[in-house]
Amino acid sequence: MGLFDQQINVVKEFVDTASGASKYLAGSRNPWPYGEGIVLSEETAVELGRPGVLSMWSIMWTQKEVLQDKVTVVGPDIKDASRSLPLAEFIIVQGKFPNHYDAFRDLRDKVFGVRLKGISIRVQPSRKSIWCRVSNDAYHSGFSLVDLGFAIIQSLKEIDSVVGAEVIFVTSSGGDISLLEKVADESRMVVEALIKMYEEENFDCESCDYREVCEVVSELRAIRKRLLKTKA
Amino acid sequence: MILAVCGKGGVGKTTVTALTARAFLRSSNEKVLFIDADPAGGLGLALGINPKMTLEDVRKELSAEIKAGSKDKVEIALSADYLIARALEERENLAFLSIGRPEDEGCYCRVNVLLKDAIELLAGEFDHVIVDAEAGIEQVNRRVLSSVNSLLLVCDLSVKALRVAETIVRVGNRISGEKMNKVVFNRVTDSRLIPDFSSVTSLDFAGWIPEDEEISRFDEKAISFFDLPDCNASVVVEKIVRDIGLFS
Numbered sequence: 245m246g247l248f249d250q251q252i253n254v255v256k257e258f259v260d261t262a263s264g265a266s267k268y269l270a271g272s273r274n275p276w277p278y279g280e281g282i283v284l285s286e287e288t289a290v291e292l293g294r295p296g297v298l299s300m301w302s303i304m305w306t307q308k309e310v311l312q313d314k315v316t317v318v319g320p321d322i323k324d325a326s327r328s329l330p331l332a333e334f335i336i337v338q339g340k341f342p343n344h345y346d347a348f349r350d351l352r353d354k355v356f357g358v359r360l361k362g363i364s365i366r367v368q369p370s371r372k373s374i375w376c377r378v379s380n381d382a383y384h385s386g387f388s389l390v391d392l393g394f395a396i397i398q399s400l401k402e403i404d405s406v407v408g409a410e411v412i413f414v415t416s417s418g419g420d421i422s423l424l425e426k427v428a429d430e431s432r433m434v435v436e437a438l439i440k441m442y443e444e445e446n447f448d449c450e451s452c453d454y455r456e457v458c459e460v461v462s463e464l465r466a467i468r469k470r471l472l473k474t475k476a
Numbered sequence: 477m478i479l480a481v482c483g484k485g486g487v488g489k490t491t492v493t494a495l496t497a498r499a500f501l502r503s504s505n506e507k508v509l510f511i512d513a514d515p516a517g518g519l520g521l522a523l524g525i526n527p528k529m530t531l532e533d534v535r536k537e538l539s540a541e542i543k544a545g546s547k548d549k550v551e552i553a554l555s556a557d558y559l560i561a562r563a564l565e566e567r568e569n570l571a572f573l574s575i576g577r578p579e580d581e582g583c584y585c586r587v588n589v590l591l592k593d594a595i596e597l598l599a600g601e602f603d604h605v606i607v608d609a610e611a612g613i614e615q616v617n618r619r620v621l622s623s624v625n626s627l628l629l630v631c632d633l634s635v636k637a638l639r640v641a642e643t644i645v646r647v648g649n650r651i652s653g654e655k656m657n658k659v660v661f662n663r664v665t666d667s668r669l670i671p672d673f674s675s676v677t678s679l680d681f682a683g684w685i686p687e688d689e690e691i692s693r694f695d696e697k698a699i700s701f702f703d704l705p706d707c708n709a710s711v712v713v714e715k716i717v718r719d720i721g722l723f724s
Contacts, residue, residue, distance in 0.1 A: 282601035284507060285566045295562050349550070356554065368558040369551040370541050375558065436545070443547045453545065 247344060247434050247463045248304035248336075251427045255304075255334050258424060259412055262318045268390045270313035275398065276391035279361025289383035290322050292376040293331035298418040300428045301367055301374040303335040303355060305347055311338040311408035313401075315393030319416030322378055322388055332414035332421040332428070333374055335396060339406040344467060345442040348435060351406075354399040360392065372428050389413045433457045437464055441471055477722060478595065478605045480513075480621050483630035484640040485611030488662040490514070491691060492630050493608040494522035494701040495713040496722070497570060501702060503714060504723050505569055506603035512574040513591055513620070514610045515584065520565075520574055524700025529563040530576025535590050560594050567702070571602070588620045596623050604722060613644050622652040628720070629659045629679065633669050638677055645679060658682035658720050683716045685709050 246252075259265055285291075293299025320329065335355060341347035356367065362382030366375045378387055393411035400409045414421050437454035441464075449455050449468075458464040481493045493510065500508045512519035520527055537559055538552060546552060564571040575591055578584050599605050607624065609615050627648060629641035638659070645657045659677070661670055661684040673681040688709035694701060704710060717723055 280600060282507065282561075282571070282598075284569065284571060286568045352550065364561075366554075366558040366561050368555045369548075370544070370546050370555060373558065375561070439548050439551075440545070 246306050246308060247438075247461055248306060248431055249308075250460075251302075251431045252304055252306055252309060252336055254427045255336065255412060255424065259316050259318065262414075262416070262420070264416060265316055265318045266321070268315045268317075268393070270394060270397065273388070273390055273394065276387065276395055277361045278359055279363075280359050283362065283364040283377040283379045287379050287381075288377045289380045290325045290327060290329065290378040292325075292329045292378075292415065293374050294328060295373075295375065297328060298330040298421050299374045300332045300372045300421060300425065301369075302333075302372060302428045302431045303337070303348075303351055304431050305337040305339065305341055305344075305351060307338070307340060309336070309338055311336060311410050313394075313397050313408055314410045315390045315397070316410065316412045317389050317393075318412070318414045318420065321390070321415075322383060323386070325415065329415045330418045330421050331374055331376060332412075332424055334412040334414075334424070334427075335400075336410045336412075337400055337406055338408045339403070341405060344463075345438055347405075348438060350403055351400060354403060355396055358392070358395045358399050360387075360395055362387065363392065365392075372432055389415070430457075434461055434464065438467070441468060477626050478599050478607075478624045479626040479628055479722065480607040480609045480616075480624040481628045481630060482609045482616065482641070482644045483611070484632075484637045487630045487632045487637055488685075489611070489630045490518040490522055490608055491695065492628070492660065492662060492685065492713060493519055493606060495691075495704075495710055496606060496717055497523055498701045498704060498710060499714040499717050499723075501568060501570055506723075507569050507571070507601075508604045508606060509564075509571045509573065509598055509602040511591070511595065511605065511607045512572070513607050513615060515575055515577045516610075517574065517577065519608045520572065521698055522695070522701050523567075523572065524702060525565050525567070525572050527563065527565050527572065527574045529559075530574045531560070531563065531590055531594060532576030532578050532587050534559040534563055535587050538590075556590070556593065557597060560597065573598075585618075588615065588618060592620045592622065595621070599623060612640065613647050616644050616648045616651065619651055621648070624648075624652075624655065626656040626720070627658070628682070629657060630662050631659055632663055633661060633671075638679075641679060642677060656680075656720070658716075660685060660716060663687045682720055683712060685712050685716075
């Protein structure tokens, strides 16, 4: 069993049953140009997940699911958006990951290394929050969440072991995003348990806050066993 | 440019910084971040900005995250980036960040470390960063302003103010390399009192700002300098800002 098998299935089911889901395969759009620089409020056309508005973000990886490079948008895209929208971003990556901790760090760095012209993105991982601003210039140039999704996928595929990836954006409503809150929480707990094992080298299950997570996710127990052997 | 407005206490650093902000709002499209690095505050008041969140609040929230178990450095850096962005107050092409007021002495060090990181983090996202520094040399001495590449030293006509300016430049150059430094004399009532600059200091002279009743009135009544009509002092500051290369 992989680290996120259950959570990936829930997200896929949500996408398959959601009304208003638009799916895009790689190659459907030209890459959006690179760019640095903050987007201030005055020049913002659309703001997604701003503080006070529901947002969530999660990255999960799998070695067994076969993924096409695909971006799905559930809800309005930028051109149809009002000034402020909620935002959920789920990234699912397929590849060979012999070390899950290294995978987590490499994948995360690739996702947050993406810099697009006229777009500001910030995350608070501990709260799973994501906040995105689309500038007026980007809006009028036709920027789409699909552009962001493919930029993320392209960045991830710079890692040799990554075979495919899917990025799912949900902007339809806070209610829809709330349906995925449990998934985001669970995947975050798995990541935190992973960080704890590797960073703290603490394998005392009795005192661990993530004991319940490990009881469900057998791969975490397997990782613990391997790390204990290495330590011994 | 990453510019720090420095000088002895009471020379009018905050007023000069606020007038600089006014100049940018009226005459430039460049994105500029103004940082109130003085825990005593003042820049927010001068600009009519009451920040909902300060760097001290950011520091507390990051500390809480770390205490709750978050140890991954990259995640903490991402959180810092998010929270600092959240703490920005924005006015058109300007953004404003306040250091806030730490509760105890130990916190001053910690928030100053975060200030240093915030300047480095945000500098690449703005055309300019302008820091209204704490009075004296402490923040320069403690490397809080190590990524600053230019100093605007505000002096009154006292010898002491000029000597403090010289010390700031000397310490700043020693700690983080040579910087552009420019001195402005503030609140000048009689231009004949301005010394022959090159004979009293090796620093570069940028200009002098006259005492201005309108500035005093706005200051006393805490009216935002963004609402200040053109006056002698504001015109001079805008010229100085252009001359030192801040307006491109």
